[in-house]
Amino acid sequence: MRxxxxxxxxxxxxxxxxxxxxxxxxxxxxxxxxxEKVPHKEYPLKRAGSLMxxxxxxxxxxxxxxxxxxxLDSEVVEPGEPFLLDELKS
Amino acid sequence: xxxILKGVDKVTFEVLRxxxxxITDEMAIMLKRVSGSxxxxxxxxxxxxxxxxxxxxxxxxxGVPWHITSASAxxxxxxxKFASSIHEGDTFLLNDPYLAAIHQSDVYxxxxxxxxxxxxxxxxxxxxxxxxxxxxxxxxxPRATSVFHEGMRFxxxxxxxxxxxxxxxxxxxxGMSREPGMVALDLRSQIASNNVAKTRVADLIEKHxxxxxxxxxxxxxxxxxxxxxxxxxxxxxxxxxxVQHIDILGKGYRIPLAMTKKGTDLLFDFEGASPQSPRGLxxxxxxxxxxxxxxxxxxxxxxxxxNEGALRPVTVVAPEGSIINCRYPSPVSISTVAxxxxxxxxxxxxxxxxxxxxxxxxxxxxxxxxxxxxxIRQAGINQExxxxxxxxxxxxxxxxxxxxxxxxxxxxxxxxxxxTMMQATNIESTESTYPLLYMFxxxxxxxxxxxxxxxxxxxxxxxxxxxxxxxxxxxxxxxWGVEAAASTGLSGGxxxxxxxxxxxxxxxxxxxxxxxxxxxxxxxxxxxxEELPPQWAGELSEGKYMYLRWAGGGGYGDPLERDxxxxxxxxxxxxxxxxxxxxxxxxxxxxxxxSVDKRATLAKRxxxxxxxxxxxxx
Ligand SMILES: [Zn+2]
Numbered sequence: 051m052r053x054x055x056x057x058x059x060x061x062x063x064x065x066x067x068x069x070x071x072x073x074x075x076x077x078x079x080x081x082x083x084x085x086e087k088v089p090h091k092e093y094p095l096k097r098a099g100s101l102m103x104x105x106x107x108x109x110x111x112x113x114x115x116x117x118x119x120x121x122l123d124s125e126v127v128e129p130g131e132p133f134l135l136d137e138l139k140s
Numbered sequence: 141x142x143x144i145l146k147g148v149d150k151v152t153f154e155v156l157r158x159x160x161x162x163i164t165d166e167m168a169i170m171l172k173r174v175s176g177s178x179x180x181x182x183x184x185x186x187x188x189x190x191x192x193x194x195x196x197x198x199x200x201x202x203g204v205p206w207h208i209t210s211a212s213a214x215x216x217x218x219x220x221k222f223a224s225s226i227h228e229g230d231t232f233l234l235n236d237p238y239l240a241a242i243h244q245s246d247v248y249x250x251x252x253x254x255x256x257x258x259x260x261x262x263x264x265x266x267x268x269x270x271x272x273x274x275x276x277x278x279x280x281x282p283r284a285t286s287v288f289h290e291g292m293r294f295x296x297x298x299x300x301x302x303x304x305x306x307x308x309x310x311x312x313x314x315g316m317s318r319e320p321g322m323v324a325l326d327l328r329s330q331i332a333s334n335n336v337a338k339t340r341v342a343d344l345i346e347k348h349x350x351x352x353x354x355x356x357x358x359x360x361x362x363x364x365x366x367x368x369x370x371x372x373x374x375x376x377x378x379x380x381x382x383v384q385h386i387d388i389l390g391k392g393y394r395i396p397l398a399m400t401k402k403g404t405d406l407l408f409d410f411e412g413a414s415p416q417s418p419r420g421l422x423x424x425x426x427x428x429x430x431x432x433x434x435x436x437x438x439x440x441x442x443x444x445x446x447n448e449g450a451l452r453p454v455t456v457v458a459p460e461g462s463i464i465n466c467r468y469p470s471p472v473s474i475s476t477v478a479x480x481x482x483x484x485x486x487x488x489x490x491x492x493x494x495x496x497x498x499x500x501x502x503x504x505x506x507x508x509x510x511x512x513x514x515x516i517r518q519a520g521i522n523q524e525x526x527x528x529x530x531x532x533x534x535x536x537x538x539x540x541x542x543x544x545x546x547x548x549x550x551x552x553x554x555x556x557x558x559x560t561m562m563q564a565t566n567i568e569s570t571e572s573t574y575p576l577l578y579m580f581x582x583x584x585x586x587x588x589x590x591x592x593x594x595x596x597x598x599x600x601x602x603x604x605x606x607x608x609x610x611x612x613x614x615x616x617x618x619x620w621g622v623e624a625a626a627s628t629g630l631s632g633g634x635x636x637x638x639x640x641x642x643x644x645x646x647x648x649x650x651x652x653x654x655x656x657x658x659x660x661x662x663x664x665x666x667x668x669x670e671e672l673p674p675q676w677a678g679e680l681s682e683g684k685y686m687y688l689r690w691a692g693g694g695g696y697g698d699p700l701e702r703d704x705x706x707x708x709x710x711x712x713x714x715x716x717x718x719x720x721x722x723x724x725x726x727x728x729x730x731x732x733x734x735s736v737d738k739r740a741t742l743a744k745r746x747x748x749x750x751x752x753x754x755x756x757x758x
Contacts, residue, residue, distance in 0.1 A: 051376070054496045055544065055592075055631035055697050089754030095625055099586045099720060101637035101689065105623035107392055108385060110634065112752070119749040121632035121698035126625045127383060128392070136493060139377035139402065 056115070056122045057084065059138060066138065075117035085133045088122060089114045092129060145359040148352055156348065156356045157445060163340045164188045164201025167265060167333040175329035177270050177322045178573070182565045183533045185268040188333060190341065191215045191250075192448075193259050198357055200446035203265075204559055205437045206242070206430030206480055208446065211264040213240035213426060214248040218296050219262075228254040229303035231331055233313075234296045235272075237287070237472045242427045242480055243420075244291045244473065245272045245279030247327070249299065251334035255345050261357070263337035265330050270322035270529055274473060277318055277529040278517025280618035281473040282675040284420050290473040292316045300331060318519070319529045364449030368441055369404035372453060374500060377402050380493040384482040386421055386463070386512075387623035388675050393417060393463050395479075397486035401494055407455045408432045408487060413462035419675065420471035421463060421620070423479030427472070428458040428465055431483030434558040439491045439506060458483075474618045474675075477513030484558045485511050485626060488541075492630055496544065507541025507589065507630045507694030509548055509596055510555040512621025514639050514690040518680075520613030523575045530574060532603075534581060535619075535639075535690035537564040539588065539598035542633055547706075548596030548693035550715065551583055575613060577606035579649070580660045584637070584689055585714050590724045591633030591695025592702050597715050598637060600689040602644070602662060605680050612681035617641055619674035621691050629694035634724075636692030641672040644685040662687065699724050700745050708736050 051059045052071070060067045068084040069076045078084040092109040095102045111125045111133075125134050144153045167188035172181050179185045187203030195215035200208035217239050218232045231251040235241045241248060250264040272291030274281045284290045292313065299306055299313075310327065314320035345353050379400040386393040393414040400407045416422045423431070433451065441450045458465035464479055466472065472479075485508045492505040514535035522528045536559070540552040554562030567578045581601035589595035605613055619639055620626070627636030646667035652659055659665055662685070672678075680686050707727040710716040712734050721727045726745035728737045 052497055052499055052502065054493065055502075089752070091752070091754060095635075095638070097724075098590060098625065098634035099637055099724065100717070101584065101586050101640075101692070102625060102635070103623045103638040105387070107387065108624050110625075112632070114752040114754075119752040121700070121752070124629060124632050124634060125383075126385070126628055126635050128385070128394075131383075134381040134383060136380045137378060139379070139400075 054123070056120055070115040070118060070120065070122065072120045073115060073118035075115055077115070083135045085113055085135060088116055145355045148355050148359065152352065153356060153359060156353070157360055159344060160190060160199040161201065161445070163337055164190060164199050166340065167263065167337050168202035170333040170336045171265060171267065171329045174332045175267065176325045178565050179270060179531055180267050180326055180329060182569065183536060183563060184561045186266060187211065188265040190337060191262040191264060192357055193261055195219055195262060196361065196448040197451065198261065198360070198447055200437065203561060206434035206484060206558065207246065207266050208437070209430050209433045209451065210240050210242055210426045211248050211250065211266060215250050215262040215264055218250050221296050226252050226259060227302055229300065230298055231300035231334055232296050233294055233299040236293050236295045237424045237426065237475065238468050239295055240426055242423060242430060243475050244274070244293050245269055246476065249330040249334055251338055253338050253341050255342065255350050260345070260350065261341055263334045263341070265333050267326045267330055269317070269326045270319040271317045273316040273318065276616045276677060277519035277614065278531060278616055279473060280515050280517060280616065281420055281471070282616065282618050282677060284471040284473055285418050286471055287469040290420060290471055360445050361447050361449045364441065364444040364447050365452050367444045368450055369453055371440065372401060372404045372406065375401060375494055375498050378497065380490040382486050382489040382628065384485050384626060385624035386478055386482060386620045388421065388620050389419065389673065393421065395464055395482045395486060397490055399487070399490035399494065405453050407457065409457045410462065410464045411457065411459060413459055413464045416461055416463050416466035416470050420473040420475065421478035422466035422470050422472050423464060423475035423483070424472060425458055425465045427475045427480035428483045429456045431480040432456050432487040434484050435487035435491055438558060439488065439495070439504065477515050477618065478620060481511070481513060485628070488558070489628055489630070496631060502544050505544045505630055507548065507595060507633055507696055508627045509540035509552065509636065509693035510535070510538040510598060510691055511626030511628070511636065512639055512691050513619045514688055515618040516688065517616040518574065518613055521609050523607040525609055533564045534601045534688060536562045537599050539596040539636060539691065539693040541627060541693040542589065542591050542593040542595050542696035544696055545593070547594045548588060550597045551599050552596050575605055575608035576603050578603045579685060583715065586717050586720050587637040587689070587692030588715065589627060589629045589634045589636040589692055589695035590699040590720065591629055592697025592699065593695065594710065595627060595629065595636040595693030595695045598690045598692040600687065602685050602687045604685045605682055612679045615678060615680050615686060617672065617674060617676040622674045627691045627694040630696050632698045633695030634699065636694050639674065639691050640689040641674060641676065642687040643670045643672055644687055645683060646685060647683060649685065650683070700726050700748060704736055704741060708734060
């Protein structure tokens with residue numbers, strides 16, 4: 051089941067497993083959110099382009115597939131702010 | 141013929157559905173034709189709609205969709221307050237943001253529609269009037285610290301009584317504005333617009349009979365609710381999250397949003413939103429509801445009439461005392477372009493994430509575009525020697541967010557999804573009306589958020605005073621998004637560019653004019669540059685050049701996945717720089733020619749990917 055451009059779910063409930071749609075690498079199971087299992091980095095906003103703010107109040111946080119290194123998701127947040135975790139209910 | 145409702149066949153139902161839409165279209169045309177204010181006639185800062193006798197949304201029409209719910213609240217309030225004193229030929233005026241409106245500048249006119257002496261429906265519109273008599277000219281008031289600083293506020297007054305304009309009240313209202321002429325034009329256009337709607341609906345009842353029209357009104361609302369709920373049932377049950385940041389006066393405001401879809405219901409919860417601001421960035425509940433519903437109508441109710449049926453599955457929770465639901469008498473004059481836009485941005489993102497979890501609907505996703513306000517108001521003595529107040533709407537040249545299958549639209553106008561119909565005035569009209577001269581206005585390379593599909597690029601402009609008798613005018617800026625990035629991306633796509641406000645003080649531009657060598661950018665011009673905060677009031681005088689860049693659209697997907705040919709074309713069309721092409725998209729060019737070095741590009745992209753591992757590098 052598609053969850054986003056690069057993330058999909060296999061199975062449901064406690065048997066739910068999340069994998070990368072690009073390389074099919076399993077990222078997590080139902081016990082942990084996939085964002086808590088994959089590599090992530092926080093960059094200055096300027097990474098998104100030269101016209102972006104130079105402020106250090108906000109960061110661009112990126113999440114990668116540990117296998118194919120595709121950019122699974124990004125967030126504009128305050129440094130260290132909890133991840134934006136989308137949760138499936140079914 | 142098959143009956144779709146009791147006594148109404150399918151064809152009649154479809155004809156009447158489109159006829160109601162067409163009536164709202166004519167309401168919009170009437171506003172544009174009668175009013176002469178640039179905000180109404182050119183920018184389209186208005187909304188028109190029809191409502192049932194109970195004030196439920198019947199047909200949300202042309203304009204800024206977040207006002208559809210507010211005008212419904214205005215009809216409901218007037219219906220309750222005036223009850224037995226509502227008569228044929230009356231029209232009511234209301235602009236209180238604590239009752240229904242979003243900020244005082246957006247004035248609602250609501251008119252009852254009668255049949256055989258009985259109230260059967262309402263028509264309503266709003267127009268953003270040129271000046272509402274607030275502490276700062278132009279209605280957006282960065283200096284206001286209370287709603288009492290933000291201009292006249294009406295809880296509902298009868299502006300037209302039994303077909304006669306109440307000139308005592310009308311004159312008092314326009315007399316409280318710094319721009320009585322423009323406000324008079326706007327109010328008259330609003331009365332004309334509602335008169336058209338009233339006449340057309342009455343004609344429709346005459347032709348088809350009240351029984352049929354009543355059945356169609358109810359049927360349309362049920363049709364939308366049923367279709368919308370069926371669409372929701374095709375999407376997974378889940379909670380999707382996002383966060384918006386408003387940054388002003390050295391303080392950041394957080395507006396998180398969790399949208400939960402369960403069965404055929406949608407809950408938008410702003411729990412955790414920052415406490416209300418001492419300045420007018422706040423919105424009341426009506427601003428939060430409107431912002432969310434603007435996105436719901438556009439992104440989820442395509443193909444259905446926009447009416448009460450779209451509202452029924454939706455709940456909006458906004459904590460009281462927060463920037464997204466402030467307490468009386470907090471200031472709210474900037475709410476439409478701060479709290480309300482943030483609510484809309486959040487809703488666009490969470491709805492798009494939901495659509496992205498469906499193979500069937502993922503092509504309907506839309507990243508946020510032109511996500512923050514860059515409102516500028518101007519006031520002073522014009523070239524005819526008269527005092528004037530007006531706006532500058534360059535930022536409504538816009539930028540739209542990327543989609544899951546295509547780039548965002550460059551300088552798309554307004555904000556795709558929620559302010560689609562809004563647009564900038566053209567420079568020639570601005571220069572001929574006001575004591576201003578534009579140095580340039582154009583698209584801004586690298587402003588579109590990078591991604592597999594790029595956000596639409598935004599633009600930049602620069603202007604100075606010209607032929608101003610006092611050699612100066614006042615400028616009032618009510619923006620944000622300079623420090624943060626409001627146009628967030630989707631599925632890894634990067635945000636669109638931040639906004640920028642700056643004042644250039646340059647002595648060498650004037651001689652260039654005199655030699656008829658006009659500068660088309662500020663590159664190479666020796667200038668003292670002052671970066672301006674996004675909430676600012678000051679003067680623009682001779683020798684000074686106001687620079688503005690508004691926000692680009694958010695991107696979609698991994699920039700390293702972007703088709704190399706699209707990157708090359710973007711460089712050629714100056715929509716992205718060569719530096720961004722290589723540094724962000726990993727595309728390497730052969731020296732001197734716009735041709736891609738494929739081998740070097742593969743290698744560069746491999747290097748950029750190899751750097752993607754987990755550690756903080758701030
Ligand atoms: Zn992968």
